[in-house]
Amino acid sequence: VTEARIAELVERALDYRGYVTLRRSDGSKLVGFVYNRGATHLDLLDETATQRTRVPLDTISDISFTGEDAAHKAQEIWERRKGKLEPRDTPAHGDWGEAGKILVLVALREELHSVARALGVSARGAVVRGRVSGSDVVAVAIGMGADGRRAIGDHRPWLVMACGFSGGLDPSLVAGDLVVATGVRSPGRNTLLAPEPPRKAAVVALDGVRHFEGELVTAASVVTVDEKRSLAGSRALAVDMETYSIAQAATEAGVPWLALRAIVDSLDSSLPPFARKGRRGYLWPALRYAMSGPRAAMELLQLARNAHRAGAALEAGLRRLCRALALAEARR
Amino acid sequence: MGIPAAQMATVATYLLKQRLARRDRYPLVLMLEPLFRCNLSCTGCGKIQYPVQILRKHLSVEECVSASDECGAPIVSVAGGEPLMHPDIAQIVRALVEHRRFVYLCTNAILLERKLDEFEPSKYLSFSVHMDGPRTEHDHSVCREGVYDVAVSAIRAALARGFRVTTNTTVFEGSDPERMRAFFDDMMELGVEGMMVSPGYSYEKAPDQDHFLRRGRSHDLFSRMLGSPKRSWSFNQSPLFLQFLMGKIDFECTPWGNPTYNIFGWQRPCYLLQDGYAKTFRELMEETDWSKYGRKSGNPRCQDCMVHCGFEPSAVRATFESPQAMAKTLATLVTGRL
Numbered sequence: 001v002t003e004a005r006i007a008e009l010v011e012r013a014l015d016y017r018g019y020v021t022l023r024r025s026d027g028s029k030l031v032g033f034v035y036n037r038g039a040t041h042l043d044l045l046d047e048t049a050t051q052r053t054r055v056p057l058d059t060i061s062d063i064s065f066t067g068e069d070a071a072h073k074a075q076e077i078w079e080r081r082k083g084k085l086e087p088r089d090t091p092a093h094g095d096w097g098e099a100g101k102i103l104v105l106v107a108l109r110e111e112l113h114s115v116a117r118a119l120g121v122s123a124r125g126a127v128v129r130g131r132v133s134g135s136d137v138v139a140v141a142i143g144m145g146a147d148g149r150r151a152i153g154d155h156r157p158w159l160v161m162a163c164g165f166s167g168g169l170d171p172s173l174v175a176g177d178l179v180v181a182t183g184v185r186s187p188g189r190n191t192l193l194a195p196e197p198p199r200k201a202a203v204v205a206l207d208g209v210r211h212f213e214g215e216l217v218t219a220a221s222v223v224t225v226d227e228k229r230s231l232a233g234s235r236a237l238a239v240d241m242e243t244y245s246i247a248q249a250a251t252e253a254g255v256p257w258l259a260l261r262a263i264v265d266s267l268d269s270s271l272p273p274f275a276r277k278g279r280r281g282y283l284w285p286a287l288r289y290a291m292s293g294p295r296a297a298m299e300l301l302q303l304a305r306n307a308h309r310a311g312a313a314l315e316a317g318l319r320r321l322c323r324a325l326a327l328a329e330a331r332r
Numbered sequence: 333m334g335i336p337a338a339q340m341a342t343v344a345t346y347l348l349k350q351r352l353a354r355r356d357r358y359p360l361v362l363m364l365e366p367l368f369r370c371n372l373s374c375t376g377c378g379k380i381q382y383p384v385q386i387l388r389k390h391l392s393v394e395e396c397v398s399a400s401d402e403c404g405a406p407i408v409s410v411a412g413g414e415p416l417m418h419p420d421i422a423q424i425v426r427a428l429v430e431h432r433r434f435v436y437l438c439t440n441a442i443l444l445e446r447k448l449d450e451f452e453p454s455k456y457l458s459f460s461v462h463m464d465g466p467r468t469e470h471d472h473s474v475c476r477e478g479v480y481d482v483a484v485s486a487i488r489a490a491l492a493r494g495f496r497v498t499t500n501t502t503v504f505e506g507s508d509p510e511r512m513r514a515f516f517d518d519m520m521e522l523g524v525e526g527m528m529v530s531p532g533y534s535y536e537k538a539p540d541q542d543h544f545l546r547r548g549r550s551h552d553l554f555s556r557m558l559g560s561p562k563r564s565w566s567f568n569q570s571p572l573f574l575q576f577l578m579g580k581i582d583f584e585c586t587p588w589g590n591p592t593y594n595i596f597g598w599q600r601p602c603y604l605l606q607d608g609y610a611k612t613f614r615e616l617m618e619e620t621d622w623s624k625y626g627r628k629s630g631n632p633r634c635q636d637c638m639v640h641c642g643f644e645p646s647a648v649r650a651t652f653e654s655p656q657a658m659a660k661t662l663a664t665l666v667t668g669r670l
């Protein structure tokens with residue numbers, strides 16, 4: 001193939017609104033969209049529209065127009081419907097579909113505050129709504145041990161995120177550490193593996209933030225230190241009371257799920273008795289507990305510090321996660 | 333003229349600085365295309381014909397701000413594609429406004445009403461709503477029923493919340509001047525700040541090739557459309573550009589006046605032609621062979637072009653460079669006659 005022929009093909013490729021295949025002198029092939037050319041090179045964007053390659057013209061032996069020409073396709077569609085308009089009720093997003101909701105499920109309203117702060121809104125009541133990168137985010141406090149089935153049915157999200165505080169089962173975990181679940185199990189039941197795409201996106205989004213990946217275990221009630229030690233042998237990283245039920249409800253609804261937990265109590269500690277039950281408010285029970293003795297007061301102070309750390313970590317993690325997941329969905 | 337005083341002052345100061353720096357080529361409006369995706373398939377549009385993977389891509393907030401900083405133009409026209417389909421469009425606009433750019437967010441307004449909550453009214457932000465004429469003509473131009481009504485409702489909602497709203501109208505062959513004049517009345521009655529008009533560019537990739545205006549026909553049509561303009565009409569454009577459309581004055585194209593940035597980079601040479609891309613704004617300005625473009629160059633793709641992105645900067649530049657042109661502009665502003 002002569003230089004003149006290659007030059008002619010390059011001009012055609014630049015004008016072509018579809019993918020082309022470059023055959024190179026070494027026999028290799030490159031497929032992509034030609035968006036630029038210079039005197040000695042052309043620039044190509046690959047088929048995933050992520051990788052740019054500069055190809056010297058003297059290494060090209062042929063160019064074939066292998067992808068569909070989007071301009072020709074538009075012409076054909078227009079000719080087919082010539083004069084006929086799209087109906088009034090065509091979806092507002094045209095052929096692209098609207099980005100769906102992310103549903104964040106937490107157990108307690110105290111956890112909902114972290115979600116609200118991450119979304120930049122104020123938390124009033126048991127539901128918080130925000131918008132991140134064009135995607136709606138709804139967070140619901142479903143109560144301790146609940147499965148969120150109703151919230152999933154009501155909001156029909158594209159992703160369910162089980163979120164909130166948890167107890168550490170691994171000795172290296174301290175208050176404020178984040179855990180992204182690779183799976184979740186419940187005593188006597190099968191392990192549910194976390195769907196890979198949102199989990200991977202989450203790990204990328206949390207780059208630079210202290211976090212761990214591993215299994216969660218869901219218990220029926222707040223576990224004591226002894227119970228935690230016996231669960232620790234299972235190699236699970238953390239224990240909570242909702243992730244398994246939420247994951248099961250999401251799986252049954254055909255919605256991918258993701259779990260992000262912040263450690264509030266480490267392996268060698270547990271929550272004080274008043275905090276082991278779901279309540280409307282924790283202020284009075286906490287004060288009563290603090291007045292029961294200096295040791296209880298110290299324990300409570302430590303819990304407050306840990307809860308603050310966990311809340312801040314959750315907020316920071318969620319801020320990154322919601323944005324990354326919303327963008328990933330928008331690109332999908 | 334429907335251009336706020338603060339914007340006029342900023343542009344005038346900017347132009348003065350360019351003159352003092354003896355710059356021959358400088359940008360006036362950055363045409364920022366953060367995505368090519370659109371929720372319409374308009375008959376005269378040659379902007380969105382790409383493979384689906386490219387249509388799914390968009391510029392990040394940081395890329396948009398960086399392009400605006402690199403270019404330095406005081407005005408940023410956010411086009412596309414439909415910018416309101418960008419997941420981070422509100423952040424992009426907020427960031428540009430924080431950088432004190434006058435932002436014109438060009439939209440078909442289908443998503444505008446539901447997205448208004450994401451934006452804050454500002455003297456730096458104007459929604460530039462695509463309106464190609466009266467109801468029938470507009471719906472035909474965008475190939476969908478009911479879009480005119482949706483856009484009118486969105487304009488009302490945006491105005492009620494204190495946003496600046498302008499319209500942008502592309503005129504094609506077959507437009508009825510009298511109906512267009514009535515359309516201008518309707519838009520001004522709605523309360524828009526100003527209107528922008530331009531003939532459509534004959535995109536080679538647009539599905540409908542039969543309705544692009546030739547130069548002579550443009551003069552005739554715009555003369556009838558804009559002749560004896562009503563006092564109530566307000567155009568968000570240079571009066572000299574409108575006179576250029578009417579054939580009363582001639583300009584050469586300044587393609588560098590409205591440089592275009594999108595996912596491929598800095599588009600050569602202008603918003604309408606795609607002769608490749610430069611990696612940096614400097615490369616675009618310094619390494620593009622500008623002599624190959626414009627009517628005098630003989631480039632066949634430029635012969636019938638009278639589009640605002642090439643000639644509005646010429647008109648604005650002329651206003652500030654020639655006393656006669658300035659006098660003409662002032663006369664138009666005082667008398668309201670084009």
